[in-house]
Amino acid sequence: MALSREPAAAAAAANSLDSAVKQIQIEGLVVLKIIKHYQEEGQGSEVVQGVLLGLVVDDRLEITNCFPFPQHTEDDADFDEVHYQMEMMRSLRHVNIDHLHVGWYQSTFYGSFVSRALLDSQFSYQHAIEESVVLVYDPIKTAQGSLSLKAYRLTPKLMEICKEKDFSSEGLKKANVGFESMFEEVPIVIRNSHLISVFLWELEDKSTVAEKHELLGLSSGSYLEKSLQMLMDRVDDMSQDIVKYNNYSRSLSKQQQQKHQYIQRRQQENAQRQSRGEPPLPEEDLSKLFKPPQAPPRMDTLLIAGQINTYCQTVKEFTAQNLGKLFMAEALQGHGS
Amino acid sequence: MAVHGPVVKIHPVVLASIADSYERRNEGASRVIGTLLGTIDKHSVEVTNCFSVPHNESEDEVAVDMEFAKNMYELHKKVSPSEVIIGWYATGYDITEHSVLIHEYYSREAQNPIHLTVDTALQSNKMNIRAYVSAQMGVPGKTVGVMFTPLTVKYVYYDTERIGVDLLQRTRASPNRTNGLTSDLAQVGSAAGRIQEMLTTVLAYIEDVLSGKVMADNSVGRYLMDLVNKVPKIPAEDFESMLNSNINDLLMVTYLANLTQAQIALNEKLVVL
Numbered sequence: 001m002a003l004s005r006e007p008a009a010a011a012a013a014a015n016s017l018d019s020a021v022k023q024i025q026i027e028g029l030v031v032l033k034i035i036k037h038y039q040e041e042g043q044g045s046e047v048v049q050g051v052l053l054g055l056v057v058d059d060r061l062e063i064t065n066c067f068p069f070p071q072h073t074e075d076d077a078d079f080d081e082v083h084y085q086m087e088m089m090r091s092l093r094h095v096n097i098d099h100l101h102v103g104w105y106q107s108t109f110y111g112s113f114v115s116r117a118l119l120d121s122q123f124s125y126q127h128a129i130e131e132s133v134v135l136v137y138d139p140i141k142t143a144q145g146s147l148s149l150k151a152y153r154l155t156p157k158l159m160e161i162c163k164e165k166d167f168s169s170e171g172l173k174k175a176n177v178g179f180e181s182m183f184e185e186v187p188i189v190i191r192n193s194h195l196i197s198v199f200l201w202e203l204e205d206k207s208t209v210a211e212k213h214e215l216l217g218l219s220s221g222s223y224l225e226k227s228l229q230m231l232m233d234r235v236d237d238m239s240q241d242i243v244k245y246n247n248y249s250r251s252l253s254k255q256q257q258q259k260h261q262y263i264q265r266r267q268q269e270n271a272q273r274q275s276r277g278e279p280p281l282p283e284e285d286l287s288k289l290f291k292p293p294q295a296p297p298r299m300d301t302l303l304i305a306g307q308i309n310t311y312c313q314t315v316k317e318f319t320a321q322n323l324g325k326l327f328m329a330e331a332l333q334g335h336g337s
Numbered sequence: 338m339a340v341h342g343p344v345v346k347i348h349p350v351v352l353a354s355i356a357d358s359y360e361r362r363n364e365g366a367s368r369v370i371g372t373l374l375g376t377i378d379k380h381s382v383e384v385t386n387c388f389s390v391p392h393n394e395s396e397d398e399v400a401v402d403m404e405f406a407k408n409m410y411e412l413h414k415k416v417s418p419s420e421v422i423i424g425w426y427a428t429g430y431d432i433t434e435h436s437v438l439i440h441e442y443y444s445r446e447a448q449n450p451i452h453l454t455v456d457t458a459l460q461s462n463k464m465n466i467r468a469y470v471s472a473q474m475g476v477p478g479k480t481v482g483v484m485f486t487p488l489t490v491k492y493v494y495y496d497t498e499r500i501g502v503d504l505l506q507r508t509r510a511s512p513n514r515t516n517g518l519t520s521d522l523a524q525v526g527s528a529a530g531r532i533q534e535m536l537t538t539v540l541a542y543i544e545d546v547l548s549g550k551v552m553a554d555n556s557v558g559r560y561l562m563d564l565v566n567k568v569p570k571i572p573a574e575d576f577e578s579m580l581n582s583n584i585n586d587l588l589m590v591t592y593l594a595n596l597t598q599a600q601i602a603l604n605e606k607l608v609v610l
C-alpha cells in the first residue's frame with residue numbers, strides 16, 4: 001500500500017497546477033459509518049468529525065474505511081487527540097485495514113461549513129498529504145430524502161495563499177482568488193464489493209421497514225425558513241465587514257490627505273525660511289507622525305462570501321426540487337378532478 | 338419453534354463491517370471473529386457497532402488477541418460512551434468447539450453475550466445471519482455442556498440510515514457496482530419513476546382481477562381504496578391558488594438567492610479594485 005502511493009505522489013507533484021484528484025470512490029461501509037456516527041453522537045448543531053482512510057489509485061481517491069473522533073469536551077482536558085489517532089491506526093493495521101490518511105469528514109448544520117477552522121484543518125491535511133479531501137455530510141438534507149455527501153478540496157491557488165499566510169488584499173488580488181475559486185468539489189462514486197452486494201440483497205428480502213419516500217414529501221416551509229435565516233445572518237455579517245472596510249479605506253484616504261498637507265506646509269515653511277536666510281527645518285520621519293491604520297484582514301470576507309455562496313446554492317437546489325414536486329402534485333390533481 | 342431470550346436488532350453498518358473484515362482477512366485464516374458493541378434493552382439487544390479482533394485458529398487450539406480487543410473497546414468508548422460489549426461475531430457456517438472457548442471469554446466481559454454467525458462462504462446460497470445465546474445443559478454434577486440457542490434476528494435502521502441503504506441498493510444494478518450521487522432534480526425524477534413503476538404493477542394486478550385471472554382479495558381491495566382516497570379532493574380554484582402561492586414563494590426565494598450571489602460577486606470585484 002505504501003509502494004503504490006509513491007508513484008502517485010510523484011505524479012501529483014509533477015502537475016501542481018492541475019488538481020491531483022479527479023474522482024472519489026467511497027465504499028458503502030464508509031457511508032453507513034458516517035451516518036451512524038452523526039445519528040448517535042451528533043444531536044443538535046454540534047459537528048461530528050472523523051478521519052478517512054484509504055488509498056490513491058491513479059487520479060482516483062479510494063476511501064475504504066473511517067473512524068470517528070470523540071467530541072471535544074471541556075472536562076476532558078487531558079485527552080490527547082494525537083494519541084487516540086495513533087492508537088486507532090496501529091490497531092487497524094493489525095486487521096489489515098488501510099492505514100493511510102486520505103482526509104477527514106465533518107457533519108454540517110444546514111450547509112454552514114465554510115469557516116476558518118475548516119480551512120485551517122483542510123490546509124494542514126492537504127499540505128501533508130497532497131490528495132486529501134474533506135467530506136461534508138449534511139444530515140438534515142439527508143433526512144429529507146437524498147443522501148447529501150460532498151467532497152471538497154482547496155484549490156491550488158488557495159493553497160498558495162495559505163502557505164504564505166498573506167491574507168491582505170494585495171495578496172489576494174495577486175493570486176486572483178475569488179470566493180468561487182476557494183473550494184473545488186470532487187465528484188463522488190459509491191462502490192460496493194460483491195459480498196456487500198449479497199448482503200444488500202438479503203437485507204432487501206428480510207427488512208421490515210419499507211423504502212422511504214421522504215423525497216416526495218411536499219412540506220418545505222421549515223427547512224426553507226431555517227436556511228434563509230442562516231443566509232440572512234451571514235449577509236448581516238458581510239455588511240458589517242463591508243462597513244469596516246469602508247471605514248478603513250476612508251481613514252486611509254484621510255491620512256493620505258493629511259500627509260500631503262503636512263508635506264506642503266513643510267515645503268512652504270522651508271521656502272520662507274530660506275528666503276529669510278534661516279536654516280531649514282529638519283525633515284521629520286513621516287511614518288512616525290502618521291501611523292497607517294490597520295488594514296482589516298480580507299480572509300474573513302472571503303470566507304463569508306464563500307459561505308453565502310454555498311447557502312444560495314443549497315437554497316436554489318432545494319427550491320428546484322420543490323418546484324418539480326409541486327408540478328407533479330398538480331398533475332395528480334388534474335387527473336383526479 | 339418458540340424462541341426465548343432477547344430479540345437481536347442489527348444495524349446494517351455492522352454487517353457491512355463484518356463483510357469488509359472478512360474480505361481483508363489474513364492469508365490462511367478461514368474465518369474472522371470480532372466484538373459486537375451495542376445497547377441492551379429489556380427484551381431486545383441492539384447491535385450498533387463492531388470491530389474485528391485478530392485471532393489464530395488451528396486444529397487443536399485457538400488464540401485470540403485479548404489485549405487488542407480491550408484496547409479497541411477503550412478507544413471506541415471514547416467516541417460513543419453508551420455502547421457496551423454485548424457479544425461477538427464469527428464468519429462461517431457452523432459453530433465449532435473453539436466457539437465455546439471464545440464465548441466463555443466473552444461471558445466474562447458481558448452479562449449474557451450474543452454470538453452472531455454470518456455465513457460469508459454462502460454455503461446454502463444465502464448469507465445466513467443467525468444469533469445465539471448460550472445455555473447450560475447436561476446433567477448437574479457430571480460434565481456440563483453448553484448449548485447455543487438461536488434467537489430471532491431483525492434489522493433496524495435509523496431514518497437516515499434507511500436512506501443511505503436505499504442509495505447503496507442502487508449500486509446492485511450497475512455493472513461495476515458503482516453509483517454516482519445524482520443532482521437534485523434528477524433525484525425527484527427517479528423517485529417519480531419508481532412510483533410510476535409501482536403504480537403500473539398495481540394496475541396490472543387490478544386488470545388481472547377484473548378479467549378474472551386472479552382471485553380478488555378483500556384486504557388488497559381495501560388498501561386500494563385507501564390509496565385512491567389519499568389524493569385529496571380539493572376544489573379546482575382552491576388548489577390553483579394554493580399551488581400558485583407556493584410556486585411564487587419558491588420562485589421568489591430563487592430570485593433572492595441569485596440576487597445575493599450577484600451582489601457578493603460585485604462586492605468582490607469592487608474590493609479588489
